[in-house]
Amino acid sequence: MHKEGVAMTKEVVEVQTQYCSSIDIKKICSFDYEIIDEKTNPLYHQSPRFLYIKKGKGKMMVDTELYELKPDCLLSILPWDCTEIIEVEETLQYEIIKYNYDIVSNILKAINYQDAQEKPILKKFEESPVIFVREEIKEEILYLFDKLKKEVGVESLMEFPETQNYREIYIGTLLSELIVLFCREIDGQRQVPTTLARPDDKRSLLLRYIYMHLSEKITLDRISKQFYMSKSSISKYIMDKTGLSFNELINEMRVTKTVNYLLYTDFTLEELAPILGYVDAAHISKVFFSKMEDKIGNYRKTYQKVLNTAHVRENKQDYQIIKYISDNFTEEIAARSVADQFHISLIELNKILVIHLEKNFYEYLNLLRINKACELLIESDMSITDIAIEVGYNTVKTFRRNFVQLRHKTPGDFKKNTRIQE
Structure with missing residues (x-):
């Protein structure tokens, strides 16, 4: 986990590779063993992973919270989480499963639509990235890790089984089951952090927020308002942590997303541009070449692997609907009128929005x-x-009710108490 990448200057946090596998970038999942016998430097993860502690004792920071590590401890690390092992009491030995976030997220959103009123599954990982596996489910967890290992092999040992039919379907099913078990444990036993290392310091969540909103217009102005920090403070924090400027970080993240779409969908560059936040197809090509040192057409021809078996949604109308709502939210639009315009039912409209945005029409x-x-x-x-009228509400009462629901304070209190902090 912490041995990937090239060491940078002392102030800069290492950024782990975007791929699940260093051997085959087309993999949607990989398995390996790791041993840690001393403290590590902080590390940002571009690909999510599960760590299952088999032996040892220690403590790990995940963003701003400190967790105890011990046998039968299971951790879930999300994209752009920052981790650091700050203490090793006994040498840590664990198994690690890395997976492609975009592919698995789309599978889960589609499967989980009937539970749309519940908190989205992957959002639950933000509640608690750590659980201690109870005896009642230990056998199931071990079984899932073992089955995934048999499907994808062991990276560090270069042991890879022969590819079997329907492998992506099976891997997706195993990962989904592992994620569901993890979420059930969160529901049943909230893991309270041992220590809150930096109270109220939300800066470590900056990078994850940017990654999760790449399809939107991400600017320093927007981040400043979201985190109540000055633009210069945000730029300095990103540079200190990653060694990248704000724009360089955005490009780094967008290329990661671009690679996933190139490998697993048939979108054209013109269609990808608005989905991933680029200006146009030429902008994608320029950014991609500067990062990957290869023309985007050559890359796609070499590596593309269409995974229809993984049930990745490729309905281009979905993104047209989302863009339409984003462009017209200040107007008098309703779910029925949007559904009628795109010739779909209200149920299908909400299903599309829940899958891609984890919100129904009115929530979005x-x-x-x-x-x-x-x-x-x-x-x-x-x-x-x-302001209520400007943003699309017909009455101040409706505006105030929705504002309090989302911001937990009245518009007046928000205006009075909010300030941009240096």
Whole structure:
């Protein structure tokens, strides 16, 4: 885990590779063993993973929280989480499963639609990245790790089994089962951090927030308002942690997403541009070449592997719907009118939004409107009534109710108490 990548200067945190496997970049999952016998430097993870502690004792920081590591401890690390082992009491030995976030996330969102009222499965990992495996489910966890190992082999030993038919389906099923077991344990036994190392310091969540919103217009202005930090503070934090400027980091993350779409979908570059936040197809090509040192067409021809068996959604209309709502949220639009315009049912409309955004139509519409209202409250002298109308609400009462629901304070209190911090 912490031995990947090239060591940088002392101040900069290492960034682990985006791929699940260093041997075959087309893999959606890999398995390996690792041993840690001393403290490690901080590391940002681009690909998510599970760590199952078999032996040893220690302590690990995950973003701002400190967790105890001991046998039968299972950790879930999300994209752009920062981890650091700060103490090794007894040499740690663990098994590690890395997986492709975009592929597995799409599978789970599609499967989990009937439970749309529940918190999205992968969001639960943010509640607690650590569980201690009870005896009642230990056998199941060990079985899933063993089956995944037999399907994908062991990276460090260069032991890879012969590829069998329907492998991606089976791997996706095993990963889904592992994720569901993890979520059930979170529901049943909330893992409380041993220590909150940096109280109220949310800066470590900056990178994950950026990654999760790459399809939107990500600017320093937006991040500044979201985290109530100055633009210069954000830029300095990113440079100190990654050695990259804000724009370089955005390009790094977008190329990671681009690779997944190139490998697993048949979108054209023109269609990918708005999905991934690029200006146009030429912009994708330029950024991709500077990072990968290969023309995007050559890369796709060499590595593309269409995984229809993995049930990855490729409905291009989905993104047209999302863009339409994002472009028109200040107007009087309703779920029925949007569904009719795209010739789909209300159920299908909400299913599309839940799969891609983890929100139904009205949740997404209100989020867009309240986010815009927050900008106007901070930057303008407009009255609350004018702001309510500006962002698309017909009455101040409805605006105020939705604002309190999302921001947990009234618009007036938000304007009075919010300030950009250096």
